[in-house]
Amino acid sequence: MNKLILWALAAPLWAQDPLSLRDAVQLAQRENKTIAVANAGIHAAAAHLEGSRAGMLPKLNYSESFSRSDNPVFVFGALLTQHQFGSENFAIGALNRPDFLNNFQSQLTLDQTLYDAGQTRDAMKIAGLARQMAGEERRRAAMQVIAGVVKAYYGAVLAAENLKTAEQALRSAEADLGRAESVRAAGMSTDVDVLSIRVHLAAVTERRIQAAADLEVAQSALNDALGLPLDTGHALTTALHPLDLPAFTLASMEHDASAARPESRQMRLAADLAKTQSDLARSALLPQVTFHAAFDADRRQFVNQGGANWLASVGIRWNLFNGLADKARIAQSNHSLERARADEQRVDSALRLEVRRAWADLRAAQQRIAVAKAAVTEAEESLRITQNRYESGMSNVTDVLRNETAVLESRTRYLAAVHDQRIAAAMLDLAAGRLSPDSEVLR
Secondary structure, eight states, X not given: OOSSEEOOTTXXXXXXXXXXXXXXXXXXXXXXXXXXXXXXXXXXHHHHHHHHGGGXXXXXXXXXXXXXXXXXXXXXXXXXXXXXXXXXXXXXXXXXXXXXEEEEEEEEEEEEEEEOTTHHHHHHHHHHHHHHHHHHHHHHHHHHHHHHHHHHHHHHHHHHHHHHHHHHHHHHHHHHHHHHHHHHHTTSSOHHHHHHHHHHHHHHHHHHXXXXXXXXXXXXXXXXXXXXXXXXXXXXXXOOOOOOOOOOOHHHHHHHHHHHXXXXXXXXXXXXXXXXXXXXXXXXXXOEEEEEEEEEEEESSSSSSEEEEEEEEEEEEOOOOSTTHHXXXXXXHHHHHHHHHHXXXXXXXXXXXXXXXXXXXXXXXXXXXXXXHHHHHHHHHHHHHHHHHHHTTSSOHHHHHHHHHHHHHHHHHHHHHHHHHHHHHHHXXXXXXXXXXXXXXXO
């Protein structure tokens, strides 16, 4: 098989960039929008984590307000806070029916939680677990993108090889037609042989047309997996040949899947998250202690005739009863924890099954390669002998056509077996959580 596979038939050669499978994976990591979506999820989770840390820090607020009223209580209090209260303000008439009074108030407040029974700590832990889950989701998305690129890449390579096989069969059928016409001219056969080969030639031509159409679709599918415009041209440089795999065992692959698969890690993180949410729900039953400080300046005019005051306080709040809502939240979090632990066991079993399925597919593909390779050699030799016998008048056209078809089918099966082995190797790495841009299956 050619080392360099050209598959964008309509584009000039100079317009195509060489692209190996490993390069394609690296390109998809940059361009595929699935990765961008996962990265956005990580950034959002990181921002949430940063926001959860705010519970440990003081809250400082500044406010500015203006009030105007002749309400006796308002006027009396405003005069005091403005430090403008005088003896004349004790007059009964002024107390009962004061004039309008302006009050410009500037206020600076500070609030700090001293003790919240671990609610801020649990909120930070929940946000941190969510950040880790987003990271695992990003890793899962990256592996899925790599697997998609591997399938699309080898799909395009297989389509190109199938087209070459169809073109080779077409040339062979055309040679058979010429051979049959020569035999007929020599009086050793009839028009029936020529017509039979022409029918076979038409069938091979149709197969070549379909192979060309399949190649166009495979090109677009690869570009879609890469995140590129669908009509982008490439020269694929990773040939379709059997992959030599390192030695490994099914048990080791299952162990890796259980330990390293993003889905498995997400389930463990989900169990930790449910446990932390349960702790957070229980902490609502404990008291909270807060510190509050305020400084305000009250003025009759915006820049003068005013005074400043400050306040500091420590408070405690204890949720003694809120309609059993806390009890319901605790029960809900406990059930969520039970579900998370059950999901963890379910997912672990499913991942191990996925490894076994990929393992079986890989073994079957490797065995098919050996069988198909031998079949190609035998079919080609049988065709050569049959063609020579036909030219000598010792065989009929039916034998020739049967062997032509056998060669085409055996070559197609061999290519399919190699393609399936390459895909199965990548899927096994994916199932075990090993698939990455540096994986051996990409060489």
